[in-house]
Amino acid sequence: xxxxxxxxxxxxxxxxxxxxxxxxxxxxxxxxxxxxxxxxxxxxxxxxxxxxxxxxxxxxxxxxxxxxxxxxxxxxxxxxxxxxxxxxxxxxxxxxxxxxxxxxxxxxxxxxxxxxxxxxxxxxxxxxxxxxxxxxxxxxxxxxxxxxxxxxxxxxxxxxxxxxxxxxxxxxxxxxxxxxxxxxxxxxxxxxxxxxxxxxxxxxxxxxxxxxxxxxxxxxxxxxxxxxxxxxxxxxxxxxxxxxxxxxxxxxxxxxxxxxxxxxxxxxxxxxxxxxxxxxxxxxxxxxxxxxxxxxxxxxxxxxxxxxxxxxxxxxxxxxxxxxxxxxxxxxx
Amino acid sequence: xxxxxxxxxxxxxxxxxxxxxxxxxxxxxxxxxxxxxxxxxxxxxxxxxxxxxxxxxxxxxxxxxxxxxxxxxxxxxxxxxxxxxxxxxxxxxxxxxxxxxxxxxxxxxxxxxxxxxxxxxxxxxxxxxxxxxxxxxxxxxxxxxxxxxxxxxxxxxxxxxxxxxxxxxxxxxxxxxxxxxxxxxxxxxxxxxxxxxxxxxxxxxxxxxxxxxxxxxxxxxxxxxxxxxxxxxxxxxxxxxxxxxxxxxxxxxxx
Numbered sequence: 001x002x003x004x005x006x007x008x009x010x011x012x013x014x015x016x017x018x019x020x021x022x023x024x025x026x027x028x029x030x031x032x033x034x035x036x037x038x039x040x041x042x043x044x045x046x047x048x049x050x051x052x053x054x055x056x057x058x059x060x061x062x063x064x065x066x067x068x069x070x071x072x073x074x075x076x077x078x079x080x081x082x083x084x085x086x087x088x089x090x091x092x093x094x095x096x097x098x099x100x101x102x103x104x105x106x107x108x109x110x111x112x113x114x115x116x117x118x119x120x121x122x123x124x125x126x127x128x129x130x131x132x133x134x135x136x137x138x139x140x141x142x143x144x145x146x147x148x149x150x151x152x153x154x155x156x157x158x159x160x161x162x163x164x165x166x167x168x169x170x171x172x173x174x175x176x177x178x179x180x181x182x183x184x185x186x187x188x189x190x191x192x193x194x195x196x197x198x199x200x201x202x203x204x205x206x207x208x209x210x211x212x213x214x215x216x217x218x219x220x221x222x223x224x225x226x227x228x229x230x231x232x233x234x235x236x237x238x239x240x241x242x243x244x245x246x247x248x249x250x251x252x253x254x255x256x257x258x259x260x261x262x263x264x265x266x267x268x269x270x271x272x273x274x275x276x277x278x279x280x281x282x283x284x285x286x287x288x289x290x291x292x293x294x295x296x297x298x299x300x301x302x303x304x305x306x307x308x309x310x311x312x313x314x315x316x317x318x319x320x321x322x323x324x325x326x327x328x329x330x331x332x333x
Numbered sequence: 334x335x336x337x338x339x340x341x342x343x344x345x346x347x348x349x350x351x352x353x354x355x356x357x358x359x360x361x362x363x364x365x366x367x368x369x370x371x372x373x374x375x376x377x378x379x380x381x382x383x384x385x386x387x388x389x390x391x392x393x394x395x396x397x398x399x400x401x402x403x404x405x406x407x408x409x410x411x412x413x414x415x416x417x418x419x420x421x422x423x424x425x426x427x428x429x430x431x432x433x434x435x436x437x438x439x440x441x442x443x444x445x446x447x448x449x450x451x452x453x454x455x456x457x458x459x460x461x462x463x464x465x466x467x468x469x470x471x472x473x474x475x476x477x478x479x480x481x482x483x484x485x486x487x488x489x490x491x492x493x494x495x496x497x498x499x500x501x502x503x504x505x506x507x508x509x510x511x512x513x514x515x516x517x518x519x520x521x522x523x524x525x526x527x528x529x530x531x532x533x534x535x536x537x538x539x540x541x542x543x544x545x546x547x548x549x550x551x552x553x554x555x556x557x558x559x560x561x562x563x564x565x566x567x568x569x570x571x572x573x574x575x576x577x578x579x580x581x582x583x584x585x586x587x588x
């Protein structure tokens with residue numbers, strides 16, 4: 001009897017966590033509770049520049065930037081179930097569009113955004129069109145290749161992209177006569193983008209298109225039999241994901257005022273994908289959690305120096321073993 | 334008048350001839366069965382009809398139009414729906430969401446509509462939901478609408494598949510072994526349902542089935558194939574008495 005109780009204890013512990021998650025889900029099922037929580041979060045976020053120093057703002061702005069990228073990649077990987085290892089390519093397209101148009105051609109920053117959207121869509125079609133007929137592993141390899149091609153093109157197209165040394169002197173945007181140059185300006189700009197990205201993600205998830213992605217992810221053949229054009233639906237996911245990254249790239253270029261091809265290495269794509277998996281693929285709040293974890297972890301553990309990447313790796317492995325669905329809890333039916 | 338006309342259909346996997354110059358017709362408003370021993374090529378025929386396999390030769394006309402080169406989703410859009418021999422539900426989605434998939438090809442709002450949630454989008458969502466609930470009600474599992482489809486008992490999962498196929502608003506419904514795994518009562522209800530689909534929804538039925546009792550009770554025409562070739566065709570009595578059919582199923586008597 002006594003022996004029987006010890007293996008049961010982890011199960012009990014696990015169900016306690018699950019019960020807590022269920023209670024939280026039920027609490028936030030009430031519209032008023034949910035909206036209250038949103039309001040509180042937004043107020044906190046808006047208040048940070050009044051209390052935090054530049055270091056905190058810099059880290060949080062960077063987190064916001066990654067939240068947007070994660071939300072975009074989540075549409076591709078989480079919603080549509082396509083493994084994309086070259087997502088940084090789309091982010092590069094946006095950043096380079098803004099960089100080239102403002103520094104070489106003197107465009108206003110805000111006008112470069114629609115241009116970046118158009119180029120992102122084009123990049124999505126060019127990369128997605130031929131590759132989305134492939135399934136799973138093959139797609140991952142091809143996207144990896146395209147990601148590298150984009151970076152190498154940026155490095156070698158010297159006259160346009162500035163080659164390996166990149167572009168400098170990208171114009172700062174201004175809004176209503178106020179030039180955005182201080183960190184808290186960008187903090188608010190990226191925060192607004194995060195809210196917009198969350199809104200768009202949520203609306204897409206709960207729509208005909210969002211369901212179609214889920215059908216294709218669950219069973220491609222059955223989806224096809226239901227009259228869903230799987231290639232077109234995947235291309236849609238790819239393009240929308242590309243636009244998220246493209247627009248984020250515009251603001252990234254404006255904030256940094258300088259970009260170089262080394263910003264868009266494979267590690268960049270891998271980092272974003274890691275945050276998506278860490279947070280929980282397909283779960284919108286999970287993207288916030290994943291991106292924050294990825295950016296904040298190395299900062300919080302700065303004291304342990306070079307050990308922190310090792311610790312981070314161990315944490316990731318533990319996650320894979322004990323919580324493969326990601327940090328954000330799964331809703332149980 | 335035939336809704337489906339197959340002429341000299343041939344399908345090869347490498348050197349293996351799975352379907353060999355098969356011709357058949359399904360008449361408008363009928364209940365037609367395709368039978369044959371295991372491995373005769375029945376499901377392959379269905380896969381050719383629905384565009385999952387590309388036939389090597391021959392022609393398939395649906396409502397008078399050739400569909401032999403079309404992709405599955407185009408064929409579904411034209412009004413041919415199918416169910417699968419092994420259940421192919423979207424397991425982690427609710428029953429209602431499963432059935433809503435059928436309406437995808439009858440609706441058109443895209444990303445922009447979804448983001449803006451304009452009146453057209455909201456009206457369309459309501460319509461999708463209404464049709465899906467209607468189909469669930471028709472097969473009798475509306476109560477389960479919010480459950481995850483993988484948590485349903487097997488018989489009800491089959492019904493989700495039928496509702497999902499009905500939600501594509503087909504003219505012709507292909508059922509691949511609809512009675513497989515069902516118990517006696519469920520089979521009786523299946524037969525009633527098939528008749529209701531035909532009478533109330535005016536949908537032509539073409540089915541593959543191994544349960545001969547069910548086939549003989551429900552079909553107006555039976556087509557028998559063996560080794561990818563048609564060996565007999567006609568009403569139930571004709572087919573049952575045909576020596577070729579008896580041979581295909583039971584083998585030839587030793588001389």
